[in-house]
Amino acid sequence: xxxxxxxxxxxxxxxxxxxxxxxxxxxxxxxxxxxxxxxxxxxxxxxxxxxxxxxxxxxxxxxxxxxxxxxxxxxxxxxxxxxxxxxxxxxxxxxxxxxxxxxxxxxxxxxxxxxx
Numbered sequence: 001x002x003x004x005x006x007x008x009x010x011x012x013x014x015x016x017x018x019x020x021x022x023x024x025x026x027x028x029x030x031x032x033x034x035x036x037x038x039x040x041x042x043x044x045x046x047x048x049x050x051x052x053x054x055x056x057x058x059x060x061x062x063x064x065x066x067x068x069x070x071x072x073x074x075x076x077x078x079x080x081x082x083x084x085x086x087x088x089x090x091x092x093x094x095x096x097x098x099x100x101x102x103x104x105x106x107x108x109x110x111x112x113x114x115x116x
Contacts, residue, residue, distance in 0.1 A: 002037055004097045004110045006090070007073075013083070014090035015115055016056070016073035023107035033107045034068075036100050041070050044093040048072070051089070052082045 002021040008014050019041050023033035048056050052075075059071040074086050094110065101108045 001106070002034065002068075002108045004037070004094075004108065006094050006110070006112045007115050008112055009115055013087060014074075014094070016071070017090070017093070018069070018071045020067070020069045022067045023104070025104065025107045033100060033104045037097065037108060038068065040093055040096040040100075044089055045070070045072060047089045048074075048086060051085050052078065054078065054082065056086075 002019065002023050004017060004019045006014055006017045019037065022028070023031050023037070025031045025033040028034075045056075045058055045060075049058075054075045054077075056075065057073045059069070061069050074090075078086060094112075097108065097110045101110045
C-alpha cells in the first residue's frame with residue numbers, strides 16, 4: 001500500500017508531504033497505481049523546484065526495488081507569490097492522489113495532518 005501524508009500548518013496551508021510504499025496492485029513495472037502516483041509526485045516536485053525562487057527540501061530514496069519514499073518540505077520563509085504557487089501545486093497533487101484513491105482505495109491512502 002502507498003501512504004501519502006500531506007502536512008499542513010495551523011492555517012490549513014500545505015507545507016509538504018511524504019509518499020511511501022508500493023501499491024501492490026500488480027507486479028513492479030506493471031502497477032498502474034504506482035505509476036500514477038509516481039507521475040503525480042515527480043511532476044509536483046519538478047514544478048515546485050522550477051517555479052519557486054527558493055527550492056523545497058526533497059528527500060528521495062528507494063527502500064527496496066519496488067517501494068518508494070519521497071519527502072518534500074517547503075522552505076520556512078516563502079514570499080507571498082511563492083506561497084500561492086506552492087499551495088496550488090501541492091493542492092493539485094493532493095487532489096490527484098485523492099482521485100486515484102477514489103478508485104483504488106485499497107492500494108493508496110491519502111491523509112492530512114498538522115505539522116508538529
